Amino acid sequence: MTTDTYPQKGFNTVNRYKHQATYDVEMIHSVINSTPVLHVSFVPDPSIPAPIVLPMIGQMGLFPGDRARGEEEWNCYLHGYVSSRLMKLADGAVKRGEEGLPLCVAATKVDGFVLTLTPNTHNYNYRSAVLQGFATIVEDQEEKIWAMELITNSVVPNRYENTRIPPDGAEMQSTRILKLKITGASGKVREGVPNDERKDMKREEVLDTVWTGVIPVYEKLGDPQPGPYNRLSEIPDHVKSFVQEQNKTREKYAFDAAHKPAPVKRVKKGEEE
Amino acid sequence: MTTDTYPQKGFNTVNRYKHQATYDVEMIHSVINSTPVLHVSFVPDPSIPAPIVLPMIGQMGLFPGDRARGEEEWNCYLHGYVSSRLMKLADGAVKRGEEGLPLCVAATKVDGFVLTLTPNTHNYNYRSAVLQGFATIVEDQEEKIWAMELITNSVVPNRYENTRIPPDGAEMQSTRILKLKITGASGKVREGVPNDERKDMKREEVLDTVWTGVIPVYEKLGDPQPGPYNRLSEIPDHVKSFVQEQNKTREKYAFDAAHKPAPVKRVKKGEEE
Numbered sequence: 206m207t208t209d210t211y212p213q214k215g216f217n218t219v220n221r222y223k224h225q226a227t228y229d230v231e232m233i234h235s236v237i238n239s240t241p242v243l244h245v246s247f248v249p250d251p252s253i254p255a256p257i258v259l260p261m262i263g264q265m266g267l268f269p270g271d272r273a274r275g276e277e278e279w280n281c282y283l284h285g286y287v288s289s290r291l292m293k294l295a296d297g298a299v300k301r302g303e304e305g306l307p308l309c310v311a312a313t314k315v316d317g318f319v320l321t322l323t324p325n326t327h328n329y330n331y332r333s334a335v336l337q338g339f340a341t342i343v344e345d346q347e348e349k350i351w352a353m354e355l356i357t358n359s360v361v362p363n364r365y366e367n368t369r370i371p372p373d374g375a376e377m378q379s380t381r382i383l384k385l386k387i388t389g390a391s392g393k394v395r396e397g398v399p400n401d402e403r404k405d406m407k408r409e410e411v412l413d414t415v416w417t418g419v420i421p422v423y424e425k426l427g428d429p430q431p432g433p434y435n436r437l438s439e440i441p442d443h444v445k446s447f448v449q450e451q452n453k454t455r456e457k458y459a460f461d462a463a464h465k466p467a468p469v470k471r472v473k474k475g476e477e478e
Numbered sequence: 479m480t481t482d483t484y485p486q487k488g489f490n491t492v493n494r495y496k497h498q499a500t501y502d503v504e505m506i507h508s509v510i511n512s513t514p515v516l517h518v519s520f521v522p523d524p525s526i527p528a529p530i531v532l533p534m535i536g537q538m539g540l541f542p543g544d545r546a547r548g549e550e551e552w553n554c555y556l557h558g559y560v561s562s563r564l565m566k567l568a569d570g571a572v573k574r575g576e577e578g579l580p581l582c583v584a585a586t587k588v589d590g591f592v593l594t595l596t597p598n599t600h601n602y603n604y605r606s607a608v609l610q611g612f613a614t615i616v617e618d619q620e621e622k623i624w625a626m627e628l629i630t631n632s633v634v635p636n637r638y639e640n641t642r643i644p645p646d647g648a649e650m651q652s653t654r655i656l657k658l659k660i661t662g663a664s665g666k667v668r669e670g671v672p673n674d675e676r677k678d679m680k681r682e683e684v685l686d687t688v689w690t691g692v693i694p695v696y697e698k699l700g701d702p703q704p705g706p707y708n709r710l711s712e713i714p715d716h717v718k719s720f721v722q723e724q725n726k727t728r729e730k731y732a733f734d735a736a737h738k739p740a741p742v743k744r745v746k747k748g749e750e751e
Contacts, residue, residue: 241602241695242586244517248527255580256519256529260606307528313515315697320717323642324630325649329514333533357597361693369596369684376598399705406707411642417708420634420721421700422514424588427729430736431691432672434679441689444593448693456700463703 211390225468227392230279234265236334236392237281238359240312241424245283247308247340249290256309259291263310263385264359268348281310281336281385282343282352292381295340305339308385316462318420321399322411330396330419330462338387352382363443400467421459426451484663498741500665503552507538509607509665510554511632513585514697518556520581520613522563529582532564536583536658537632541621554583554609554658555616555625565654568613578612581658589735591693594672595684603692603735605667611660625655636716673740694732699724 210228227233237243243263246256263283267276295306317330343349353372357365372380399417406412426448429440483501500506510516516536519529536556540549568579590603616622626645630638645653672690679685699721702713 241588241591242604242606244519244531244584244586246517246519246529246531246582248521248529251527253580254521254524254527255610256521256582257610258517258519258531258582258584258608260584260586260604262602307526309519309529309531311517311531311533313517313533315514318514318633318699320634320637320702321641323645323649324626324638325645325653327630327633327637327641329535331515331533333515335531337528337530353597357600360591360600361593364593364600365597368594368600368688369678369681372596372598376596380598399707401707405642408642412707412709414710415641416704416710416714416717418702418704418713420702420717423698423700425696425698425729426591427694427696427732427736429593429691429693430733431689434672434674434685435690436685437687437689440691444689444693456698459700460703463700 211387225393225395227394228390229392230390232332232394233334233336233390233392234279236314236332237263237265237310237312237336240314241360243281243283244311245308246311247291247294247306249294262356262359264352264355266352266355268351270345270348278387281338281387282355283310283340283383283385284352284356284380291383292342295342295383298339299341303339305341305386308336308338308340308383310336310385314424315422316396316459317422319395319399320420321417322401322405322408322415326399326401326405328395328399330422330459332392332394334392335390336385336387337389338385340383340385343382343384346377348384349377349380349382352384353380356382361444361447367441367443395468396462397465397467398463419463421456421463423455423459425455484660498666498668500667501663502665503663505605505667506607506609506663506665507552509587509605510536510538510583510585510609513587514633516554516556517584518581519584520564520567520579522567535629535632537628539625539628541624543618543621551660554611554660555628556583556613556656556658557625557629557653564656565615568615568656571612572614576612578614578659581611581613581656583609583658587697588695589669589732590695592668592672593693594690595674595678595681595688599672599674599678601668601672603669603695603732605665607665608663609658609660610662611658613656613658616655616657619650621657622650622653622655625657626653629655634717634720640714640716668741669735670738670740671736692736694729694736696728696732698728 242260298306313333319328354365515533540552571579586606592601627638
């Protein structure tokens with residue numbers, strides 16, 4: 206990518222808890238890529254300002270064909286539970302000569318429950334990312350297959366090549382992939398031990414009676430359970446080692462986050478928009 | 479509640495994978511209530527059909543004061559990272575005599591990765607819920623405190639009464655709670671072993687070489703980590719027993735889901751809208 210941070214302008218500017226905000230491309234992409242379900246929002250009827258949210262699977266990527274044409278910005282490819290309504294809207298926008306359907310994609314990873322002295326200071330350790338942009342349907346067959354592989358392998362690496370491929374004609378026809386061209390993106394991170402306000406840190410009876418600390422939280426992968434028509438006696442390495450490595454990495458992140466220093470500042474007046 | 483299912487009308491009607499759809503109130507509420515972060519969508523500028531999504535904490539509830547007035551429908555109370563922008567919009571809507579700000583709230587729990595014979599049939603075990611409605615700011619002080627307790631205890635049960643309460647004047651003023659009056663809701667559930675299409679179930683070489691099964695997924699709570707100014711030598715029971723019980727329940731759900739029968743039908747032509 207040409208830039209390490211997303212530009213800060215308009216809607217993607219984080220106005221609350223500014224010290225926890227990030228526009229770092231690598232961090233934002235990592236939250237999107239490691240979240241199994243993205244929440245995708247769009248407006249079904251432009252005459253009514255009421256959005257709808259759908260859970261979808263997605264992944265950041267730069268299609269080699271785009272790269273060859275000099276493109277440097279990564280897109281978000283979306284798949285799964287893509288309603289025909291969404292598809293018609295994206296199609297309609299392009300036909301009207303617009304850039305695509307305005308979409309907002311959000312991903313949040315909860316890394317811990319931060320238990321403090323008062324309800325008000327309770328918090329989560331978390332990482333979140335929000336993308337905004339315009340979505341179009343991927344029509345190019347080569348790009349579509351490339352995105353299908355990208356998305357399948359985002360669930361379990363190397364899974365695509367360990368299944369029956371390539372997709373046949375009916376599968377290619379029934380699969381639809383959305384490509385989100387990103388116009389703005391932002392992220393937020395909170396990590397670290399609890400922090401409380403000065404007024405409560407002076408109250409001996411409060412400090413003596415309220416337990417404070419962090420409950421680490423992470424998405425755990427259980428031992429793979431063979432299905433009823435599975436014939437392989439051993440769980441293949443691309444599944445087994447993935448589960449082991451992920452569990453180590455995820456657990457470590459949550460526990461590390463629970464012990465890092467707290468964010469320096471809490472919310473201040475004037476930081477809110 | 480007066481009804482066990484949400485009415486099926488307009489936007490909340492699930493048109494894809496109908497056999498996985500649910501309008502069951504208890505199921506929808508349980509997904510919302512057990513999801514630590516809800517994704518809340520709104521349209522910041524009604525003249526532009528571009529939504530934004532914010533991560534928030536929320537919980538279903540029926541305020542005793544409302545119940546006393548004969549209300550029977552539960553609302554969704556939202557807190558946390560409530561931008562002032564969102565608050566201004568909700569306030570503006572009410573001042574214009576509207577029901578509130580149109581919001582869509584989504585929650586998804588991933589229960590497993592379902593690995594099948596082909597990329598196309600790969601799936602998740604999951605539970606998702608989507609609420610639509612109109613949001614207003616809770617102004618009544620009694621209702622606000624009640625909602626703060628509801629939301630704090632949704633993170634860890636009984637946490638509220640184990641902290642320094644009640645909130646003081648500054649805390650009451652800085653806290654804002656949104657109340658979503660629900661006009662439509664829907665949910666989706668997929669559980670069970672893998673299922674593949676007939677064409678692949680006949681291919682011996684595919685069945686002989688592709689591992690199929692489920693990787694159970696659940697949100698694991700790690701051992702509570704005391705913070706730097708914690709003075710209690712023991713982790714209190716409301717924290718310790720919560721972590722133990724939750725881990726048992728969550729693990730069991732994900733493993734049970736991995737072994738249930740697969741949904742009877744896969745997507746059929748004509749089910750999509």
